[in-house]
Amino acid sequence: MKPKTATLKITDVFLTILITLLLCSLIFSAPVKTGTIKGVIIDQSTGAPLTGATILLLRDENEEYINGTSTDKNGSFEFQSLQLSNYTVRVRFVGYQTKVLKSITLTEERTEFDVRKIQLEPMPVEMEEVSVTGEKPTVRFEAGKQIIDVDKNILSSSGSAVDVLKMSPTVEVDAQGNVSLRGEANVKILIDGKPSSVAGDNNNNVLQQIPSSAIENIEIITNPSAKYEAEGITGIININLKKKSEQGVNGMMTVSGGTGDRYNSSLNFNYNPGIFNLFANYDFMSVINKVTNQVTRTTQSSGSSSHYIQEGMIYEKFKMNNVKAGFDLIPSPEYFFTLYTNYRYNSPDIGWNMNFNNYQNSAVNSSYSRTLQATQPFESMDVVFNSKRQFEQKGHELTMDLYYSRFEMNAHALYGFIPVTGSNTISQFPDGSRENNMNNLINTYTAQTDYIRPFEKGDKFEAGIKGIIRNYNSDFLTLTNAIIPGQWIVEPNSQDRFRHTENIYSAYAMYSGIFDAFNYQAGIRSEYTGAETELVGGKITNEQNYTDVFPSLAAGYKFNETDQIQLTYGRRINRPSVWMLNPWKNNIDPLNARYGSITLTPEYTNALELTITKFLGKQSITPVLFYRYTADVITQYTFLGNDGVINTTFVNGAKSRNFGIDLTYQAPVFQWWTLGATLSYYKQILTSELPGLNIDRNDYLWNGRINSNFILMEDLSMQVFALYRPAMVFPQGKRNEFYFMDMALKYDFLDKKASVTLRVSDILKSMRFTSTTSGAGYSMENKFEPNQQQISLGFSYRLNNGPKITDRKKEPESIQMMNNY
Template sequence: MFMKFIIQKSGFFLLFTFLGFFSANAQETGSISGMVTEKGTTNPISNAIITVYNSEDSSKSGATESDATGNFKIESLSLGNYRVEVTMIGYNTAVVRGITLTKDNPNYVIKSVSLSQGMTETEEIVVESEKSAIEFQADRKVFNVENQPITQGGSAIDVLKNIPSISVDNDGNVSLRGSTNVKITVDGKPFGLQGQNRSTILDQIPANQISSIELITNPGAKFDAEGTSGVINIILKKSDNFGYNGNIVLSTGTQDKYTGSLNLNAKKSNWNVYGNYDYRQMDFNMRGGFQRYNFIDPNAAYLDQNSSGRFRNNNHFVKAGLDYTFDDLNSLSLSGNYMYRDGKRNGRINTTQYNSQNNISNQLFSITGDDRTGYTLDANLNYLRKWKNSKRTLTGDFTFSRNDDDLNSFTNENPITPPNPTPLNRKQINKDGTNNFIGTLDLTNPFSETNKLETGVKATINDIDRNYRTEDYNWNTNQFANNVGLTNQFKYKEQVYAGYVSYSGKLDNFSYILGVRAEQTNTDGELVTTNETFKTNYFDLFPSASLSQKLGLTEEISLSYSRRIQRPQAWALNPFKQSIDAYNYFSGNPNLKPEYINSIELSFIKYLNTTTITPSVYYRQSDNSISRVRQLLDSNVAVVTFENYAKTKTYGIDFIVNSQLFPFLNINGSVSYFKTEVDATNLATALVNENSTMSGRVGAMFTAPDLFNLQVSYFYSGKITVAQGTLDPFQSFDASITKDFFDRRLTLGFRVSDIFNKMNFKVNITNDQNFREFIEMKRDTRTAFFTLTYRFGNYKDQKPPKRRRNTDQQQPQQDGFGF
């Protein structure tokens, strides 16, 4: 009840903000503010003259003087590009160029302008405007996360937890608008994230390497049609500052967590070379269990299992790249990512089984553990060709990825009731390998400033080999022997060949994008152990449309539609059973069909003086929806597998607010409500379920110049419905603080995640006539991190300062920022 109260209050707050700001007079204006200080000290300079010039025509746009504290603010500036001159008798003149005021970021803050006493030179500084926390583009929302203290020392999982419409549970499973069937890419590439260990790989991508998250809920024809609820694209950082620059980041956390990274970049003339290395050691404690009520076997009426364990993961992440510009029309980029991982796990399991008279029928204690190693290699070649006197472009992109994982695990059972002199001792040796090749060619041909045609082709080839071997200890021969029933090799090859056409245009304030994508899918599966094969070939068309109408200078409404597909993953198709423990197995389903999705979304954007408001409503219908199910294999053993549900309908609303209330305070929040209706009557007449879910997120960033940055974030996810039952609500509250030293060369940070330790994972299986089961997992999500960052070289996002003599001060001229 308390959590519902919190999220309802958050929703009321955002709704009140929405209504309140709508009643205000929105203006297409912005402001420039800052502080003037004496160089070498923190002493403020009062009565300095600050003049703002328009970069388009060098006309004077405003002027003021700094107050007694050195602060100044010039308001009522039209959106556009500006430069600022700061003068004071007896001091040098400072010129700040490259300031841009936009709808997303109408208020620019110059942290500090330092003047030198007795100097006669003018110091010019070209700055890059800070990105807005949220950017709204034609087909996506972009969340800029590189300067968020809340994720310091964390991973991509921690970053995704703070993105509206995205939910991440205690086990690292990512869902978008209630669906875990979301396509996740890194720089538009798969990066091994299409496999069974997606959450593991995401947890190994360091947060300090991520620049932004792109959220594409209704992708157009240019994007792959894969993904039920859309695409999440993780953009990694890439520096292109002239000269050399870099940084070192060290972090330590509670429960033996350590990270360190080195980032380097060098740019000169036509060359840009960059490289990053990151090391992460993460230790986690895990506990959990389940209670199963069996309705078909009175001797196994109730099963209670409790487990605990400790994990240690060591990860190495390397990124390197080279950009070369041949001339104004041709450029080439080479880049690669390499991630190596190894981990250990040790656990204990207590299992007790009762009959219908509540007497113990079976009791055992098990010791488990595993060693795992793996790597992900991603290599990319990109070529860009432009045409002279034309905006036509041709892009070629070719990517090869290799993902490899080895797992050696063991289970030693110690029966208590009844005693067993030959208990189960089991070893499992799993080897998974995936090769992925992607080749694309994209042509963009503008017919005018507002109309263009885009077309392209793409080939995606996945080659997967999964080899599982299980050995049980033979007490007669005193050695391990192969368990044929749990040993198999599964090979799977998927080829997708695609082509698309997209046309976009604009008529006054109305714009549109119309497109269609064609995909031919060929799959070949081979069960090497039994010499069985299966093939599927199918062709699909995926139309898409996006319509947008500006309702004035500050309002825009858009309507979009897309048809999409969710193909079965290889690990969900392999029918051979894998043993998790004596009472739990996993098995794929080779009869899975592709899931087809039709999605429609209506969005509205309102730009206000300091606030952006975005409500969206959507409807999504999935036919043959692929879902995880849990079934009783016999009276004792449950198996997790996959089935196609007849139909799943989801409709809901997202409401996002981003507000820069003051230069030092940014507040953002979101509330999502959706209802899911699940129809699995093709499996059993009783498998029908529905539920409404509300989730919300509220965050604030407080910036005290020259003092500290403070960020807090709260997230709540309501109950989620599946055909067999529900997932319980979960929540998290995080906070962080950073402090800069030595002109931002050194930054110290402290972060605490899940302060109240409320991130739990609990599943209730109640909609099955044979059994009921309640599963709960919990790991130590409450973690504190201390982080140190040191920057060197030309570390600022600016060009080197230029100096000129005061005698050269004449009428300001064009500075080139108006193009």
């Protein structure tokens, strides 16, 4: 059955579901009289707003828990859709005394109660010289996810999203900037709750090319519910970009520069007279990376050994420009519309010089020199439209999202291969030059609608449908002057065209509720996938059509206003990426080749996660225990070919079990010092299911990180971060230990509208990565040392910060998980 035929049938089903949802919205839209309680939390001595304070709403007569929230960056909070009754508000914040407000009454005559400014008094702490206020933790746990507040993370002020994530619990970043969660790289990357074209066919493009100054916060969701797309076995990383919506004219400027020719700048602006909001952002990043690389390879064949040493310098320079512009339209309290576009252009230049020394039975046989000069300019564009219909009851809403993404890259690489001593014994690369040319084009079309219907006592029903159409095209060819000296011709078997089309249609339904101290959520999601893959010239094709069901369950219990326990279950999928599917052989260098497998199938995982939140006075301890079982694991497989080239490809040939614990501790040691520490300890078991596939792994892994924030004086703060990761075993090899330490200072002035930041990264100059790989007849060691030790200086200035309007649009998909918890 062709995907196209199935698509038409599935579309009819989705249209039927959409009409049903619209009818439900009319049936359930009867008016319900509700009320609102709101206010602002400030420091008693300075009057400064307190961001991240915990607000608990309790029943007045028996202090029964009703709801909870935290204050935004302006110190504001708001509870909506409340029954007309008597309430108590309790406010807690690290380093401050708890404040309780009783007898807050909502009636027919007074449905909105504004408690105005609530002043918190700092905890009594003996201090000799300075008096300062507490700091909000850089990482916080909220509604089943971790939230990393970038503004509070001064160490990442002049870096990228990768610099933010490498300091985050459960996240690991390797030498090339590849991101993994709990040791697994199958992560779904979202921007503002949506997939972005900036990823292209590589998720790492997203994280490395977004300046941290453009990010509001990053959310890490390790066990998402059925409301989310099921893609991403280990979870979701959602990057929320800054978008100003305060009334009046507002803006923010950030610039930074440092050693190693690294520069960053961001401009954010908005104009909001009330009925509409115009916003525009511009971000620029210029980076030069220099990496020292050494590869030592030994092969054994017929009683003799061959020994290669490859060493040299890799040079990469790129300039990234990003422009985002759009508007919000609020014609009435019931309707909200947003339209914006995001355009990015990146122009990387890559070069390296490598020397190859070949030893035959311990004697030097030959030496080679290889050079590379490459350009890979690419551009991406997103166009997004959001609409929201808010019914009379707060939280009762119908939303629609349409977005289009486009990514295009034109790569051009010129290789030179020249023998220095001895004769050329590598037949794959005759003397001379080769020129690789590749064009990648990805178009993605997405449409979705979501319906939310709240009920009394916090119960809620949610449902939605979504369709994604993604087309990937890649053309490539290689020219060479080595076959006919002085003449460039197409190299044999080097020209081809790769096509991949993927259509995904999904629907979900969820119900959540609260019963006394218990809370629960149950959901189910169904996804149909139709995929066609073709290597045109090689006449290799593959077609896959399948439908999957992804249930999710969650249950929680609140012991008191701060301590709780939550258990979640979810099933997810990881579809093979296009670079895993593409069977075209890419000869990275004379001794190594990489290619995909067009017959790869998805891998599936079932995950359990238990989260416990415990406060001991001002200290908080959050252990997270997890278990994950994955079938049909897509794993990288490396082997030595008969021609002496080491080949790397991908296979479905294993099952895996992962279980362990993430332990996060946060506490104000003193009023001027806040400490955060995370210890992750887990076991990974990978079992091969194919004869002769030697990729088994059974190893305990752990890593630890410490993050300290100091307030040295009223306007001067410091942050120190350190990470240690011991040696670990992976399929067919081992990775050596790794550690580093960063430090930064920040000084605020002009009534905190301006700030200067000084950052020093890799103080110990210890960011060196070493790995070993072995297989039948070969062993290989790879040493990778990037120039991460850098000093940078940054400056930021804020223009106004008017009162923030109520954002009536739909929150990004990735921040709407289990709001009742």
